Amino acid sequence: MNRIIVLGIFIFLGYGAFGQQKSISITIDDVPNTLKFHDDGFRSVLLERLDSVDIPFTIFINESRIFQNEIAEKNKMLLVRWIAHRNSSIGNHGFSHLRYSEVGFDRFVEDVQKGSVLSDSIASHYGKSIGSFRFPFNDLGKDSTQQVQIKEYLKASDGQIAPFTVESSDWMFDSVYCYYLEKEEYEKAKELGELYVAKTMELLSFFEGMAEEIYGRPISQIYLCHDNGINADYLPELVSALRNEGYEIVGFEDSMKDPVYSQDDKYNQKWGVSWLYRWMQTQEERVQWMKQEPDLTEIQQLFEKVSDSGNLSDKLN
Numbered sequence: 001m002n003r004i005i006v007l008g009i010f011i012f013l014g015y016g017a018f019g020q021q022k023s024i025s026i027t028i029d030d031v032p033n034t035l036k037f038h039d040d041g042f043r044s045v046l047l048e049r050l051d052s053v054d055i056p057f058t059i060f061i062n063e064s065r066i067f068q069n070e071i072a073e074k075n076k077m078l079l080v081r082w083i084a085h086r087n088s089s090i091g092n093h094g095f096s097h098l099r100y101s102e103v104g105f106d107r108f109v110e111d112v113q114k115g116s117v118l119s120d121s122i123a124s125h126y127g128k129s130i131g132s133f134r135f136p137f138n139d140l141g142k143d144s145t146q147q148v149q150i151k152e153y154l155k156a157s158d159g160q161i162a163p164f165t166v167e168s169s170d171w172m173f174d175s176v177y178c179y180y181l182e183k184e185e186y187e188k189a190k191e192l193g194e195l196y197v198a199k200t201m202e203l204l205s206f207f208e209g210m211a212e213e214i215y216g217r218p219i220s221q222i223y224l225c226h227d228n229g230i231n232a233d234y235l236p237e238l239v240s241a242l243r244n245e246g247y248e249i250v251g252f253e254d255s256m257k258d259p260v261y262s263q264d265d266k267y268n269q270k271w272g273v274s275w276l277y278r279w280m281q282t283q284e285e286r287v288q289w290m291k292q293e294p295d296l297t298e299i300q301q302l303f304e305k306v307s308d309s310g311n312l313s314d315k316l317n
Contacts, residue, residue, distance in 0.1 A: 026093075030062055134161075
């Protein structure tokens with residue numbers, strides 16, 4: 001079917017179902033962060049903050065995190081709290097966060113199956129179920145053959161692939177943020193937290209503009225972030241910024257009702273790009289848009305310095 005006709009159909013359906021209301025869902029990978037839970041005196045600060053802002057959210061669980069330290073039983077209770085929360089929806093993120101393109105089909109499927117055993121048992125107790133699967137690193141396979149194989153498996157097992165449209169490398173921000181806190185450089189940590197919120201909003205604006213140009217309307221965006229320190233402290237500020245920009249924060253399944261998510265994935269590489277790129281017809285079109293993305297050079301450079309094994313304090317000053 002001609003692409004112009006396809007886009008016309010999406011625009012027509014989109015206006016009927018969604019109008020001009022801007023909406024976004026919040027999805028959180030690598031739940032539960034049991035190391036931070038231990039360090040924070042058996043509190044999940046992020047879960048407490050989510051409770052305070054009272055928004056729907058979806059978590060993608062790595063069950064191996066339960067066994068990261070010596071407090072597995074307490075970690076299990078933390079997972080129960082996440083799943084039982086009145087605003088949470090549940091997804092599988094694989095047991096041990098394997099990269100599919102590296103480990104191959106058989107080992108990956110085994111990890112997918114293992115990753116929902118405990119979560120599914122807990123979720124069913126609270127009248128919930130695991131609704132979707134998010135690939136670790138958003139790596140859907142190294143080529144079309146690998147991707148078709150895993151997609152067919154997930155389809156046969158009723159496993160919905162969880163997309164995203166916006167992410168802001170919060171894991172890089174978090175590494176530098178936690179470094180500053182460890183060094184008691186609190187003003188730098190505050191500046192970095194504020195930069196994280198600002199860059200996330202800048203990236204959202206970019207992808208919103210892309211959607212407007214391609215589809216002629218706002219789409220229901222899906223934001224990907226992680227269970228980490230910077231979100232524990234700054235996700236409420238991000239939620240406030242979203243609301244100030246007129247966004248309605250909706251559940252993941254509500255976002256998935258947008259007809260835009262019914263499109264075929266045309267991207268056959270392993271890199272974890274936004275689904276707005278995955279839906280594009282050609283790599284040339286993707287590259288043209290990627291060149292226009294907001295610059296994250298500053299945080300990339302800081303992250304590299306923090307990751308270096310040398311004298312970190314000297315290098316960051």
